[in-house]
Amino acid sequence: MLTKRVIACLDVRGGRVVKGIQFVDIVDAGDPAELAHRHAAAGADEIVLLDITATHEGRGTLIDTVRRTAEKLFVPFTVGGGIRSAEDAEAVFTAGADKVSINSSAIARPELIGEIGSSFGAQAVIVAIDARRGPNGVSDAEVYVSGGRKPTGRNVVEWAREAEQRGAGEILLTSMDTDGMRNGFDCELTRAVSEAVQIPVIASGGAGSAAHFAEVFKLGKADAALAASIFHFGVTDSRALKAEVAAAGVAMRLPC
Amino acid sequence: MVVYGGGNVIAVIDYKAGNLTSVVKALRFLGADDVVVTQSHEDVLKADKIVLPGVGHFQATQLLEDLRLTQATREAVAKGTPFLGICVGLQWLYEGSTEAPGTAGLGHFAGQCERFPAVYEGEELKSPHVGWNSLEEVRADSRLLRGVKPGSFVYYTHSWRAPVSADTAASTLYGGAFTGAVERGNVMGVQFHPEKSAETGLKVLNNFLEL
Numbered sequence: 001m002l003t004k005r006v007i008a009c010l011d012v013r014g015g016r017v018v019k020g021i022q023f024v025d026i027v028d029a030g031d032p033a034e035l036a037h038r039h040a041a042a043g044a045d046e047i048v049l050l051d052i053t054a055t056h057e058g059r060g061t062l063i064d065t066v067r068r069t070a071e072k073l074f075v076p077f078t079v080g081g082g083i084r085s086a087e088d089a090e091a092v093f094t095a096g097a098d099k100v101s102i103n104s105s106a107i108a109r110p111e112l113i114g115e116i117g118s119s120f121g122a123q124a125v126i127v128a129i130d131a132r133r134g135p136n137g138v139s140d141a142e143v144y145v146s147g148g149r150k151p152t153g154r155n156v157v158e159w160a161r162e163a164e165q166r167g168a169g170e171i172l173l174t175s176m177d178t179d180g181m182r183n184g185f186d187c188e189l190t191r192a193v194s195e196a197v198q199i200p201v202i203a204s205g206g207a208g209s210a211a212h213f214a215e216v217f218k219l220g221k222a223d224a225a226l227a228a229s230i231f232h233f234g235v236t237d238s239r240a241l242k243a244e245v246a247a248a249g250v251a252m253r254l255p256c
Numbered sequence: 257m258v259v260y261g262g263g264n265v266i267a268v269i270d271y272k273a274g275n276l277t278s279v280v281k282a283l284r285f286l287g288a289d290d291v292v293v294t295q296s297h298e299d300v301l302k303a304d305k306i307v308l309p310g311v312g313h314f315q316a317t318q319l320l321e322d323l324r325l326t327q328a329t330r331e332a333v334a335k336g337t338p339f340l341g342i343c344v345g346l347q348w349l350y351e352g353s354t355e356a357p358g359t360a361g362l363g364h365f366a367g368q369c370e371r372f373p374a375v376y377e378g379e380e381l382k383s384p385h386v387g388w389n390s391l392e393e394v395r396a397d398s399r400l401l402r403g404v405k406p407g408s409f410v411y412y413t414h415s416w417r418a419p420v421s422a423d424t425a426a427s428t429l430y431g432g433a434f435t436g437a438v439e440r441g442n443v444m445g446v447q448f449h450p451e452k453s454a455e456t457g458l459k460v461l462n463n464f465l466e467l
Contacts, residue, residue: 121312
């Protein structure tokens with residue numbers, strides 16, 4: 001049976017995993033390669049590495065970080081942050097990423113989705129959408145770019161459909177309303193996007209407990225769910241989390 | 257460190273379909289220190305083992321014919337060289353795929369690859385099939401899947417699939433059963449990505465290296 005995926009996300013700056021609460025209080029949470037392996041060994045189904053470094057110097061560090069992290073990682077590995085061209089994507093693929101996640105650059109130039117897909121396959125292109133509900137809630141949820149700082153005027157569900165048509169392999173949907181709050185995913189928004197597209201939808205933003213994962217898989221119809229901060233500092237690991245989600249009736253890959 | 261028997265030159269065929277980094281990395285991790293990424297039919301004929309990875313469109317396999325790699329594969333396989341196709345590499349072992357009706361596969365296994373149905377048993381079926389799914393009906397005599405227990409999870413990402421036949425070594429259920437692994441003699445294929453399937457995937461690759 002196809003299982004729902006639990007994805008561990010590492011936010012990386014200057015080659016180190018960092019953790020912030022509402023974009024402030026950034027603290028060092030460790031070495032990306034070491035943490036990625038620990039997550040994979042603990043049962044995470046995939047690893048996502050998001051580069052939050054905006055500087056040019058940071059890019060070189062990123063490629064090195066991707067190479068070191070990928071070296072002995074044998075689960076799917078996605079890299080996002082600052083990928084603006086097919087050449088940027090190629091560099092992270094060559095360093096060992098299996099998929100790239102593109103966000104602001106896909107809004108700026110939607111052709112990029114197809115350009116990366118034509119060389120590396122649609123399965124290698126994740127379009128990340130940062131979303132905030134509008135005055136009428138989910139129906140007019142809006143796409144934000146530049147790390148959530150700039151509204152685009154684009155409707156979330158419509159953009160997800162366009163991304164699919166342009167050849168995205170998956171959608172990574174982050175709710176800015178729930179992100180960092182640890183009060184649960186935005187299930188209603190996730191469901192709206194999941195029902196609008198055929199490709200898998202990864203829910204992100206708001207994970208605080210195993211019950212939140214079970215909710216977003218069942219009510220939100222998410223195919224996968226991603227969390228960062230709850231995995232850091234040994235708060236919980238994927239093994240315990242997945243066992244709880246499975247007990248709630250969701251198909252999970254559990255160690256034999 | 258060489259952890260397998262037999263010869264040790266592994267030809268990984270590059271037909272410009274996706275990213276070979278992960279496959280090569282996994283083979284080297286398992287101790288294969290003579291991995292040649294190649295488009296040369298001579299390399300394929302000389303190799304002790306052949307791996308055909310690939311993600312993307314079935315159409316891309318047309319390049320194999322154009323580079324005379326189809327003929328080289330036929331000859332190598334006929335003299336007993338172990339062959340492993342991964343993902344589209346498995347699909348190519350069949351007669352063809354509805355994804356690219358004009359492009360013939362190797363035809364080593366009977367049947368056509370077809371797209372997942374949009375609806376299965378009255379329910380909408382999402383496609384592509386992405387994620388970890390379990391191997392069922394694992395054939396006891398499979399050399400490729402030696403030590404792999406039924407119910408083991410592997411990572412898939414694909415929209416077309418090969419039918420189940422007598423050569424199927426393990427099946428997976430998604431919109432009905434399809435071939436997760438196929439094996440007859442020295443010719444083998446996996447629809448899943450062993451290089452991304454954690455311990456189970458590494459076991460499969462190691463079994464292949466040990467042939």
